[in-house]
Amino acid sequence: MALAPDIDYAIPALQASHHNGLRITHSIFVSLLLPLGRGLCLLLLNQKGKVPLSSGVWWRVSGSQSLLLQAICAGSSHLLMDLLVGVTPLPLLWPLFPRLFKLPFGLLPSAGRLQWGNALLYQNLGIELGVMVPVLLMTLLAVNGKGHPLLLLTLSLIAAYFMMWAAQLAR
Incomplete structure (x- = not known):
């Protein structure tokens, strides 16, 4: 979907x-x-x-x-x-x-060319995972009531780091 x-x-x-x-x-x-x-x-x-x-x-x-x-x-x-x-x-x-x-502005990186040999595709995929995985984990922890504040803060900082990296990429 x-x-x-x-x-x-x-x-x-x-x-x-x-x-x-x-x-x-x-x-x-x-x-x-x-x-x-x-x-x-x-x-x-x-x-x-x-x-x-x-x-x-x-x-x-x-x-x-x-x-x-x-x-x-x-x-x-x-x-x-x-x-x-x-x-x-x-x-x-x-x-x-x-x-x-x-x-x-951009908070996620562009895929660039969708070709297997494109090194930037893999770098940008890593950046995107660095943003999305912590956000997903924070959501799952919050929904299940298991989100320790220090863990949620750590995940937020990880996602923010990757968002700042993505925001500095050439568009």
Whole structure:
């Protein structure tokens, strides 16, 4: 789900050159088509489950609604991460508005060329993992009520270090 917006690399008809320079797959509307379609299928199957809101507090929903929420978050995460790179303008509100959005800074590195022999790809992947893994761990610890303040501070500092490294990269 999170990789779905990059389908425009594989399907020529979805590439920006066919849409006035807009990567339409990187709009909120298009990036949610797959998660919402999957969610509709799950609702029809009527799965059971629950979603954690905070430590010890659960929102009782059907499993299909829980999985729909997860799918929407996954579909939206790609847009958020691309926005945090701060390189490529995104048509977030397409088809309603063709306006492009781009942050004037980047907290995540750009992938550069997606080629196996590209050394910068691996460096930037390491930087991205240095940001995302501590954030994921902090979230998991906080949700489970096991986040010792010193551990959360350490993870925050690690993520901040890698964000500062990413922010200093050439864009």
